[in-house]
Amino acid sequence: MSAVAPMSRRALTVTAFLLLTLALAVTLAVSLGPLDIPAGTVWTIVAHKISGLGDASGWTVSEEVVVWQVRLPRALLAVVVGAGLGIVGAVTQALVRNPLADPYLLGVSSGASLGAVMVIVYGGAGALAGVGLPTAAFAGALLAFGLVWLIARRGGGYAPMRLVLGGVAVGQLLAGLTSFVILRADDEQQTKGILFWMLGSLGGTEWRLLPLPAIGVALGLLALLARSRPLNALLMGDETAAGLGIDVARLRRELFVVTSALTALMVSVSGAIGFVGLMVPHVVRLLAGTEHRKLLPLSALTGAVLLVAVDVVARIALEPEEIPIGIVTALIGAPLFLYLLDRRLERR
Template sequence: MTPVSPQLLTSKPPTLASNRHDGGTAGHRDEWRRTGTTLTHRRWLGIMGALVAASVAIGILCLQFGATRVDLATLLVVAKQWLGLGSVEGDGGGTAAIIMMHIRLPRVLMGFVVGGSLAAVGVTLQALLRNPLADPYVLGVSSGAALGAALAMLLGIGASMILLPVLPLCGFAGGLLALLLIYRLAQSQGRLPVHSLLLAGVILNAILTALIMFITSIMEPNRSAGLMAWLMGSLTAPGYPALGVLVGYAVLVLTIVMHQAHALNVLTLGEETARSLGIETERLKKQLFVLTALLTGAVVSVSGMIGFVGMVVPHAVRLVVGSDHRLLLPASALVGGMFLVISDTIARTILAPAEIPVGIVTALAGGPFFLYLLLWRKDRML
């Protein structure tokens, strides 16, 4: 039995609105749709379609750059070979094929998955903490995940990763602990002002980094060098199996978070208002905490600490497509992917044949942007 239905309202004689604005209402609604004031399927598909096309274009462009340049013509030959449409023509094609298929393609794909995941995690954390500067890296969630993964490496239980994703799960545990700690801090005073939240993140980061440093200091030198390189954030090496595992996590988490995209909008109204609109906020928050920590753990265990993607990208995307999470979330994921693929291309070409960790590039791009927001755009943040 439906408790109380609002039938009364619909059966009532004309209200103020229909008296005043009869005939004008449809026009206003059409205008909202046309101008993008409200989300429509058409706008969603248009923007997402454009972003997918841009992603493909950037992927193809970035495949060409690296320690050796592979031009577009060679790229096409390799693609044809791989698809079984062309025959092997000379050695050049063979070398290029190996570089393409075994080094550069998995790396570009990894860039998309890692960047997309970080941006989506950023969007989700921002809605959850009602704070547009939230970012897994800044808040220490990435550090927590890194500590978990580093601990697993120290104990030597990371080796069986492909069979049993131990590293991502240790990263998940570490990330979840860090996230819960930050959330408890945020909740203890209602909505934590942005500066306090950032301060809490800084302290948590300092503690976790100290613990990670401790682990590297007690490792054998050759292993600790590898750990340090991983920590600085890098998309090198992983190969297809690791890529597959990560794609699995990303698809699982993003599908479920997308299902809650509408609820995320309502959550930004404040927790009590969200509850009064019928959202079971405790359940939703728990679900989102676990999902974001899971994806952060998986990403960090593969690519280390890549910072600021989760904050810079959603912010920029919001300026263009608005705040509606039904569009913001998937659009940020695609833009995050592109952002990281471009950053990684810079990282491997700027000092070629040497490489710098991509985490340095994103930090140098994102850090100043973050400071800019903090210093000059205070009005929107607090």
């Protein structure tokens, strides 16, 4: 009992700290921008819009529009996407038993990018007319998922190396097709818009974009938490997991389905944002250990905090211009990846 209680208290402390940090990050995300709005005014507007209470004369129409229609939905989508990427990163690293794995290793983001790019380039006419970018991105992600699934199933197994190699091969194939479609773009502005989306962006977020990814992340987290013990066993190797009565092939198949679906959802609404799924699980393991009942929800919270903070930097660093989120995460994540790789090689 004494060994468990301190770990539980530490996890609760970390959770409380992350929740407070997330609330602060969201407040800053909604407050800061070309039009700075005091934090008190921000939450007064939010409370008024939710409950109808409060005196609307305490703020301008412009402030209300900026808070409620522009910045708050964007900040909340950053919370959802960051949480989803954190969860998928933790599970992917267990799925392929490699702490340097990234959720985009399975090739799903390349499929989502292809779908989105095809709508941007060809969406004005033909079969793609009227198809929304998130819908096309999700369809492309499902295509990638299906191809990797077929490759992974050959031979009757779902070995980590088969999944990784299948994901890399499919990702490169679809990335090549995406580059070909970009070359077919008609004008410079179209090409710029494509590249900006592929590097990750939450610009133009509306309330209607929130429900699907939010529900998907919540359901995905619940499904993965239900498999936390098998996930712990998987980290010890397939033979050990099988010795504990776990159907390893079935477990890996279920994890592959859930992580691919979550990745598809995230990419369809935000573009391809790298390194979040790589960085977050490592930070959480340092804070709370490797037990997945703690690792998964804390990875969700940490990912949410990180992406909200990164989005703020992307918005205000070069005002009035906006930096794609993927550039900021790469500047943070690449040095961390090299550090982790160096430590891993030193242990051999």
